[in-house]
Amino acid sequence: MLIQGLELDYKPVAHKVRPVEAELPSCFRIVRSIQGDPLADMPTLNPNPPDFTPTGRYTTERRDQFDSVHKGDFLLPEERKLMHHFMMQQSQGFAWDDTERSHFREDFFLPVDIPTIPHKPWTQRNIPILPGIYDEVCRLIKTKIAAGVYEPSNSSYRSRWTGSLCGSSIASSHSTR
Numbered sequence: 001m002l003i004q005g006l007e008l009d010y011k012p013v014a015h016k017v018r019p020v021e022a023e024l025p026s027c028f029r030i031v032r033s034i035q036g037d038p039l040a041d042m043p044t045l046n047p048n049p050p051d052f053t054p055t056g057r058y059t060t061e062r063r064d065q066f067d068s069v070h071k072g073d074f075l076l077p078e079e080r081k082l083m084h085h086f087m088m089q090q091s092q093g094f095a096w097d098d099t100e101r102s103h104f105r106e107d108f109f110l111p112v113d114i115p116t117i118p119h120k121p122w123t124q125r126n127i128p129i130l131p132g133i134y135d136e137v138c139r140l141i142k143t144k145i146a147a148g149v150y151e152p153s154n155s156s157y158r159s160r161w162t163g164s165l166c167g168s169s170i171a172s173s174h175s176t177r
Contacts, residue, residue, distance in 0.1 A: 022117070052084045057092065058084075058091040066087070141172070
């Protein structure tokens with residue numbers, strides 16, 4: 001028995017998405033083209049690490065922040081020193097904020113093209129953003145676009161997303177239904 005106004009958490013059979021069996025054209029196959037040894041230039045860790053010196057993105061403030069999160073005897077003092085040495089050598093491999101984010105090298109990992117079959121595109125209406133956090137959500141989206149996390153798209157498709165308040169900060173939530 002259905003109660004009027006009750007929303008169900010399942011999709012009716014009429015709206016089920018069924019995969020289409022087809023041959024994948026060769027132009028859509030993923031080809032890895034890693035040439036040379038990408039680890040050849042990787043620095044080796046010294047078993048007797050030197051004292052901390054700010055290097056690249058790994059600053060004194062970030063070291064202190066890291067230490068404050070991992071207090072106590074989580075690591076022995078020599079292990080902590082080795083970990084800081086590793087972070088100094090690989091400082092470009094860590095993103096401490098959105099402006100430092102990046103992506104894989106395109107000469108190693110080409111952008112992926114996904115084949116589609118002719119069909120009617122769909123869109124879903126976004127969940128409304130609360131007026132009190134609207135400006136902060138817009139700032140969050142602009143930051144993610146600038147960092148390359150979100151890319152411009154002229155796609156016919158649109159999935160639901162919304163901005164929500166998590167403690168004292170704003171988070172974007174994407175529907176995976």
